[in-house]
Amino acid sequence: MITALRGTADILPPATALWQFAEHTARDLFARYGYAEIRTPVFEQTELFVRSIGDTTDIVEKEMYTFADKKGRSLTLRPEGTACVVRACLEHKLFAQARVQKYYYLGPMFRYERPQAGRQRQFHQIGVELFGSYSPLADAEVISLMVRFFEAAGISGLSVNINSLGDADSRAAYRDLLREFIEPKAGQLCPDCQRRIERNVLRVLDCKVPLCKEALEAPGMPTTVSALSGPARAHYQRVLESLTAMGIPFREDARLVRGLDYYTHTIFEVTHTALGAQDAMGGGGRYDGLIEQMGGPATGGVGFALGVERLVIALQHVARKAQQAAKTVYLVSCDEPALAENLVLADALRRAGITALAGYEQQSMKAQLRHANAAGARWAVIRGSDERAQGAVRLKNMETGDEALVPTVALVEKLRETGR
Numbered sequence: 001m002i003t004a005l006r007g008t009a010d011i012l013p014p015a016t017a018l019w020q021f022a023e024h025t026a027r028d029l030f031a032r033y034g035y036a037e038i039r040t041p042v043f044e045q046t047e048l049f050v051r052s053i054g055d056t057t058d059i060v061e062k063e064m065y066t067f068a069d070k071k072g073r074s075l076t077l078r079p080e081g082t083a084c085v086v087r088a089c090l091e092h093k094l095f096a097q098a099r100v101q102k103y104y105y106l107g108p109m110f111r112y113e114r115p116q117a118g119r120q121r122q123f124h125q126i127g128v129e130l131f132g133s134y135s136p137l138a139d140a141e142v143i144s145l146m147v148r149f150f151e152a153a154g155i156s157g158l159s160v161n162i163n164s165l166g167d168a169d170s171r172a173a174y175r176d177l178l179r180e181f182i183e184p185k186a187g188q189l190c191p192d193c194q195r196r197i198e199r200n201v202l203r204v205l206d207c208k209v210p211l212c213k214e215a216l217e218a219p220g221m222p223t224t225v226s227a228l229s230g231p232a233r234a235h236y237q238r239v240l241e242s243l244t245a246m247g248i249p250f251r252e253d254a255r256l257v258r259g260l261d262y263y264t265h266t267i268f269e270v271t272h273t274a275l276g277a278q279d280a281m282g283g284g285g286r287y288d289g290l291i292e293q294m295g296g297p298a299t300g301g302v303g304f305a306l307g308v309e310r311l312v313i314a315l316q317h318v319a320r321k322a323q324q325a326a327k328t329v330y331l332v333s334c335d336e337p338a339l340a341e342n343l344v345l346a347d348a349l350r351r352a353g354i355t356a357l358a359g360y361e362q363q364s365m366k367a368q369l370r371h372a373n374a375a376g377a378r379w380a381v382i383r384g385s386d387e388r389a390q391g392a393v394r395l396k397n398m399e400t401g402d403e404a405l406v407p408t409v410a411l412v413e414k415l416r417e418t419g420r
């Protein structure tokens with residue numbers, strides 16, 4: 001038997017209903033903030049990711065699906081969306097159209113990581129990117145959008161962690177502080193990190209090797225916030241104030257780092273206790289140098305992406321599924337003619353916007369009610385010769401077991417009244 005590859009997954013019903021719910025919630029909410037959808041290819045020139053994410057990051061060094069095509073060009077399955085959206089906007093000259101641009105995307109991403117619960121090699125992100133503003137208000141709005149999205153999806157128990165890397169000056173100052181701190185401990189570090197001290201010392205911070213993590217636990221470890229320049233500190237304060245004004249709870253986390261090189265100023269991550277070790281539901285931040293570095297205008301950018309697999313794990317915890325299914329009506333046929341009549345009735349219910357399910361073969365009442373339960377139906381509509389004689393159906397509340405005779409012509413109205 002040929003099976004799906006390790007780290008990839010088929011997404012099957014009933015989970016697909018949760019995926020659709022997540023996607024629908026995102027589209028609906030993001031549109032209210034003025035974001036439009038953008039769809040980019042799943043593979044790009046490798047160079048795009050090396051230049052934007054950074055050649056010393058774990059993603060680029062270890063996790064990319066890179067291959068040569070038939071003409072020998074180096075291509076890579078996208079490991080994230082930000083670089084792709086920036087590339088598309090540059091290519092189609094969208095930066096010239098309006099100062100502020102807001103895009104969202106949904107789709108698969110690829111990273112060669114060790115698979116475990118909530119961590120896959122093909123996973124899915126929902127993300128947004130806002131281009132064209134350096135304002136801390138944009139950071140705050142993007143963070144609030146992420147939080148409001150989780151609220152709209154019915155997820156609570158989230159923690160929003162924030163930190164700032166500052167501008168170019170702050171980052172240079174921090175790099176010096178960190179190098180000073182870590183150089184004497186170089187012998188303890190993994191070979192990759194030993195190289196990183198010279199090439200890109202910030203990357204030591206998100207190394208997953210336990211020995212490297214331990215070295216950073218030592219007293220005196222400098223924080224990025226301690227190296228912020230005056231303007232960078234003011235930017236960060238303004239973000240925090242705006243979040244407070246919107247009533248968004250957050251936690252400042254001076255140890256927060258992100259695994260991509262393009263970030264400046266505000267960085268953030270949302271975690272959830274339901275997720276265990278892979279607890280990051282989503283993350284993002286500001287990336288002011290990226291667009292210019294990719295050949296575009298000098299302009300600010302900020303965005304986030306969340307992992308849909310992880311969101312769905314959290315949704316399963318809040319039993320959103322039950323709510324989805326509660327609207328279903330199951331049509332039960334007590335005799336052969338009722339099967340055909342129910343096909344017509346189901347058609348009428350569906351055209352009236354009601355989810356209606358019915359069988360195609362004669363089965364016992366018990367078996368049909370079992371199917372209704374399995375489908376999570378809130379109502380069963382039962383019809384046989386008695387009901388037919390009265391031009392009616394029996395409407396059974398699947399929760400309470402209560403039954404009432406309802407004229408067939410009045411059924412749609414009755415179901416509407418009861419909230420289906």
Ligand code: HAM
Pocket residue numbers: 079080081082111113118119120121123124125127128129259280281282283284285286302303304305306307308309310
């Ligand atoms: P990221 O933190 O690398 O950021 O990924 C965002 C989210 O994608 C993570 O918080 C996690 O939920 C999910 N994710 C990442 N890797 C995996 C995996 N192997 N399996 C399952 N889920 C995963 C970015 O990708 C940035 N582009 C976000 C961004 C947008 N920053 C600014 N704009």
